[in-house]
Amino acid sequence: MAGQSQQFTTTVTGTTNQAVTWSLSPALGTINATGLYVAPATLSSPQTLLVSATSQADPTKVATATVTVSPGTTDEAMVGPVSPDSGSGRTQLFRFDARARSGELVWVQMLLNQTLSPTFACLVYYDPPSDLIFLSSDDSQPSYNTWVGSAVLGTPGASLSNSQCTIDVANSSVEKSGASVSIRLSITFADTWSGTKYIYMAAEDSGGERDEWRYLGYWVVP
Amino acid sequence: MLLRILLASVAGATLVCAQDRNSQIVGQVRDERQRPVNGARVDAYLLPESGAKVKPFRASALTAPNGTFKLSVPSGVFRVCVQLRRTELLDPCTWSAVPPRASVPANRTVQLPPIVLKRGYPLSVRLEDAQGLLLVQDKGKRAAGQVIVGVSAPNGMFLPMPVRGRSASARDHQLFVPRDTALRVSMHSRGFTLADESGAAVDAAKGHQFSAKLAGERSRRRFVFRVTGLQPEGGTK
Numbered sequence: 001m002a003g004q005s006q007q008f009t010t011t012v013t014g015t016t017n018q019a020v021t022w023s024l025s026p027a028l029g030t031i032n033a034t035g036l037y038v039a040p041a042t043l044s045s046p047q048t049l050l051v052s053a054t055s056q057a058d059p060t061k062v063a064t065a066t067v068t069v070s071p072g073t074t075d076e077a078m079v080g081p082v083s084p085d086s087g088s089g090r091t092q093l094f095r096f097d098a099r100a101r102s103g104e105l106v107w108v109q110m111l112l113n114q115t116l117s118p119t120f121a122c123l124v125y126y127d128p129p130s131d132l133i134f135l136s137s138d139d140s141q142p143s144y145n146t147w148v149g150s151a152v153l154g155t156p157g158a159s160l161s162n163s164q165c166t167i168d169v170a171n172s173s174v175e176k177s178g179a180s181v182s183i184r185l186s187i188t189f190a191d192t193w194s195g196t197k198y199i200y201m202a203a204e205d206s207g208g209e210r211d212e213w214r215y216l217g218y219w220v221v222p
Numbered sequence: 223m224l225l226r227i228l229l230a231s232v233a234g235a236t237l238v239c240a241q242d243r244n245s246q247i248v249g250q251v252r253d254e255r256q257r258p259v260n261g262a263r264v265d266a267y268l269l270p271e272s273g274a275k276v277k278p279f280r281a282s283a284l285t286a287p288n289g290t291f292k293l294s295v296p297s298g299v300f301r302v303c304v305q306l307r308r309t310e311l312l313d314p315c316t317w318s319a320v321p322p323r324a325s326v327p328a329n330r331t332v333q334l335p336p337i338v339l340k341r342g343y344p345l346s347v348r349l350e351d352a353q354g355l356l357l358v359q360d361k362g363k364r365a366a367g368q369v370i371v372g373v374s375a376p377n378g379m380f381l382p383m384p385v386r387g388r389s390a391s392a393r394d395h396q397l398f399v400p401r402d403t404a405l406r407v408s409m410h411s412r413g414f415t416l417a418d419e420s421g422a423a424v425d426a427a428k429g430h431q432f433s434a435k436l437a438g439e440r441s442r443r444r445f446v447f448r449v450t451g452l453q454p455e456g457g458t459k
Contacts, residue, residue, distance in 0.1 A: 048287060068260065068287050077280060086275065106384045107370075116269075118378050125380065130368040132412060136380075146429045150368075150412045198270050204384060212303045212315045213379060214267050216278050 008035035010053045010063060017057035025050045028069065039069040076101065078211035079108070079201035085217030091188040092219065093171070094199075100179035102207030104128065108183065111200040112165070116213055122165035122197070126153075126183055131174055133185075135160040135167055153183070164193045179205075189221040196220050243281070243294035245326045249334035250289045251304050254341055258289025259306060262339070266293050266300040266324065297328040304337055310398050311339040317400050319376045342398030343436050346444040347371045347383060347407065349393045355414060355449050356393050367413025367452070369426065371395040373434075374406045383407075405434045407445070413453050419446045427453065 008031075012018045022031045028049045031037045037051060048068045055061040076099070083095045098108045105128050113121035123136035125147070131154075134147040151158040151169040158169035168186035175182040189197075199217040204210040247266055251259040261284055268279040281293040285304075302322040303315030314337060315321045324332050349356060349369060356369070372382040383395035399405060409416070411426035424430040424447065436443060 066287075080278070085278070107382045109380065111379075116377065116379070118380065123380075125370065125382075127368050127370060130412075132368050134370065134410065146408070147410050150410070196275065202379070204382070206384070208308055208384075210305065210313070210316075212265065212267065212301075212313065213377075214278070214280060215270055218270065218275050 006037045006039075006067070008037060008051055008053070008065065010035065012055055012057070015055075015057045017055070019056040020053040021056060023052045023054065025052065037067065077214070078105075078203045078205065078209065079214050080216045082110075082199050082201065082216045084219075085199070086219070088220035088222055090191075090222060091186070093184055093186045096183045096185065096201055098181050098183070098201065098203045100203075100205035100207070101209045102205055104179060104206050105181060106204050106206050108181065108203045109201065110183070110185070111202075111213065112187070112197040112219060113200075114195060114197060116198075116200060120164060122162070122187065122189070124167065124185060126174070126181075128176075128181060133160070133167065133169070133172070133183075135162055135165075138163045163190060165189050194221045243296055244329045245295050245297055246331040247281075247293045247295055247300060247302065247324045247326060247334060248331060249291060249302070249322075249337055251285050251291065251337045251339060252289055253311060253339055256336075256338075258287070259285055259304075259311065259339060260287045260289065261285060262289075262291075262304050262306040262311075264291045264293065265303045266295055267303065268296075269299045269301055269323075271299065295326055297326050297330075300324045300326060302334065302337065304339060306339065310342045310344075312342040312398060312400055314339065316375050316377075316381065317342075317403075321377070340400050343401055344396050344443060345373070345383070345399045345405070345407075345434060345436065347395045347409070348444060348446045349395070349416075349449055350391065350446060351393060351449040352391055353449070353451075354390050355452060357388070357390055369409060369411045369414055369416070369449075371407070371409050373397065373399065374408070376403075380408075399434075399436060401436045401438075403435065407432050407434050409447070411453075414449050415451045415453055417448045417450045419448075421448070423450070 010020050029039045051065045053063045079098045096110050108126040110124045125134040131152050132150045134150040137146040137148045148162050149160055153172050153174045156170050160167045166188045171186040173184045197219050200213045202213045251262050264283050266281045270276050281295050283291045283293050285291045303313055305313045322337050326332050372380050375381040383397040386396040387394035408431045409426045410429045416424050416426045418424055
């Protein structure tokens with residue numbers, strides 16, 4: 001992957017001289033005398049190269065490995081963690097973190113439910129440009145989505161409610177830093193919605209990368 | 223003299239979160255023509271079983287030139303998602319009625335059937351905005367206004383159509399979607415009044431919905447709405 005390194009090793013048999021000379025073809029990235037390959041910092045598309053080790057005892061003996069380097073994608077998750085990621089209670093201030101891999105976040109969604117479903121759930125959509133949150137209506141179903149309403153985080157006196165939860169918008173907030181956001185939602189769960197609720201998040205950035213719905217924790221509503 | 227050189231890489235190419243990982247998920251990603259897909263990102267997300275309290279886990283890897291991947295995971299049930307950035311290939315996790323899943327026992331390797339990425343086609347919603355009202359919102363000069371546009375994915379979740387283009391007089395939302403799939407597009411507006419292409423007002427404040435299905439070249443791929451004005455401040459919930 002762009003910018004990452006990979007250590008190569010050799011075993012030379014038939015001679016006591018273990019020394020080899022490393023080379024790349026094409027010269028994409030660098031490789032040092034110990035066989036540590038470093039991919040280019042940036043790439044526009046996946047590319048393949050050959051790593052060669054040539055015996056210094058007999059330069060006609062060469063071993064090769066094919067390496068594919070790819071651009072951009074990192075292991076960093078776009079969503080999570082959520083804090084707290086477990087516990088119990090009727091009212092809780094949750095912190096949901098998300099970050100873009102490239103560009104900026106274009107949407108973030110947070111779901112608390114028994115299953116990965118918007119039906120009878122506490123599903124919140126966050127719109128980064130406006131800092132608006134939308135809360136799902138009770139009848140959000142696989143065939144369509146509706147929202148009970150929206151409000152800008154931190155708006156005094158504002159709240160959003162469905163049959164599962166109430167978002168105290170006034171005591172909720174968002175913090176932005178570069179490509180990252182921390183969304184704090186003050187959530188009160190309905191008396192009638194007891195049981196274990198799983199916490200999921202999903203997000204997409206302006207580079208087109210999306211973290212699909214990811215399980216991040218659970219909360220027990222007494 | 224018999225001389226031979228064996229070349230090996232020390233570290234695996236798999237990218238994984240820290241957690242006990244004694245099992246593996248292996249498989250291959252292909253396109254609709256059964257060609258291997260190189261460089262696709264494969265994510266395995268641990269799914270909580272009903273009522274169980276499990277630690278979240280995700281593992282990721284990029285596919286090799288022959289489309290294969292290998293993920294080191296703990297035991298559990300995983301949803302396997304695949305995306306190839308900046309292409310029209312669709313993530314089966316989002317668009318398949320039955321997304322790839324792997325039930326992984328401890329200390330075992332699970333071979334998945336080939337994961338086939340279907341080709342997607344662009345579905346667009348254009349918001350014509352002759353007065354430049356959306357642009358004012360985009361620049362943050364007017365609080366609390368937005369139009370969100372999206373479709374219902376097969377799993378029922380709301381899948382937003384991100385803004386892929388904008389000018390002083392229009393904003394284009396676009397999403398790659400599969401062919402021959404009935405979609406429900408929804409628009410929800412806060413702060414703006416909208417009309418459809420014919421000029422008829424639509425109640426996007428409560429949520430406007432319409433159907434779309436890409437079935438062939440003649441299918442309608444772009445829907446146009448007009449931003450006709452501003453709702454009074456606080457005029458929506």
